[in-house]
Amino acid sequence: MSEGSAKAPQKDPGKGTAKPRKFQAIKGTRDILPPDTALWNRVEQTAHEVFATYGFGEIRLPIFEETDLFARSIGFDTDVVSKEMYTFIDRPVEIPKPHNLNDLPRFLLEVEHALKNNEIPNTTRNRKTVEVLERTFSELETLSAQVKAGNINEAFDRQYRELLFQCSYLAAYVELGIEVTLRPEATASVCRAYIEHGMYTLPQPVKLYCLGPMFRRERPQKGRYRQFYQIDAEVLGGPDAPAVDAELIEMLMVYFRKLGLEGARLDINSIGCQNCRPKYVELLREALRKVKDKLGLDSQRRIETNPLRVFDSKLQTEQGVIAKLPHITDHLCADCAQNYADVKRELALRNIAFQQNWRLVRGLDYYMRTTFEIIAPGLGAQNAVCGGGRYDGLVELLGGPPTKGIGFAIGEDRLILSLQESGKPKVERGIDVFIAWMGEPAYQTAVRAARTLRDAGFSVELPGTPQKFSKALGQADKLGARYALILGEDEVASGQWTLKTLADGSQAKCTESALLEYLRKL
């Protein structure tokens, strides 16, 4: 259902007879309705159960954090940070930006005051900005004094303009409120919490999982939404033994198996460490330059910006060239090569089938060694249902102690999509008993019966208004109820209630006290 005028109501919506405009979920967000929610619950419940058996505890995190947290962990220069995050200033203090030179002293005064009273963020950025702004401004004043004294020439003029420009730039750079971002991923927040709560003093490693919505301001497509859901698990601290990597992957596979996900494929790779990867990247870049003319424009651009991304290319024409590129696993340092071999051995020990995928590389700098991904069928172009890897440097990067780390994130939307596509529509538990009643005395009995049955765990539907039995039974049928409890004058008078089995139409009489026993046996 579309409503084109939603964003531009023609007539004043609040007044008169004009039809109120229809609202619509924001682009990239959606409602998840019953019966789908039953599947969502099963997916989440199974995660709770399986992850608990591996010693993971649930962590619940804020939906938004300081922008810097994500910028630092994901990388300031990535597309994600520069244009795909939901970022906003949280309640900026009202200090009008200066319009002209005469306005600048007023602005400076107010900002200093606000900074002193913690009304605007007391960040390095703000302190530095104000400091430089003050200096620049005083230079500007000196200069204009000279200009007034008649010392006008071209050099002065240029310098004056430059300073003026700097001032206005600096003024705009002052943050009048904390910049916050709706979380685009969970890992950074988990690490922040690990540090903030001193979890490095707990027995290591600390195993945490978390689930909930994430936000990315991208154009939606199949299996990719602006508000999407992830199930995320992280192992922080402890050794970086290959067994840790393998056990995490084992847990993942057990989880998917319990959910009945079919046709899932595990890909693994090692992307080395700070020692061996940069060397490989250069090697790759060299190799790519040699075949540049055989590549498409996108891949040509990537040669300089991020050569590893060439592996992601889906262009048919490039596949032949890409297949001949050097593999990172042939250029690992001795330690990394040993580690990769050990991880594979540990996986084999656990009977986990995997496929080595030398094209599987993660985009972030802090990722190292083991990376893995799970591809599921029925998902269109976005076919990865889970991605993960080792990130030993991240906690330290965020101001914590040197800490090993590895984790994964499952795309819950895609997982559910794939479960739905692979058929197996799991049956939702419908209602057990529909109470068809007629007459005021029967109603009292019906209310009591509903309460008793619900207390015993049955799902009961009790109509709030009188209905003819034909209608009530029709309703019961449409709702898929298993039984109809019929309460009319006869039943109330005799104390013998009528229980009808909808499937075959059979009916039986029983007393109120015998009802529960009777239902349990059926």
Place this chain on the structure above:
RNA sequence: GUGGGCGUAGCUCAGCUGGUAGAGCAUCGGACUGUGGCUCCGAACGCCGUGGGUUCAAAUCCCAUCGCCCACCCCA
């Protein structure tokens, strides 16, 4: 940000070359004032995404715009 496809009832769609809306399903009511599924009858449901243009006349043709879907880019 770029490209392609699509917007008609709650849902799935018909409505060809212009003559100002239809079906099926679903909903509600009745046939059926103590018995559902079947059948029959009836009702409600639409500014044909929105704005403009062409025309005596636009769901239909043209332009614009918005929205949805899919793909690209990117992918934590």
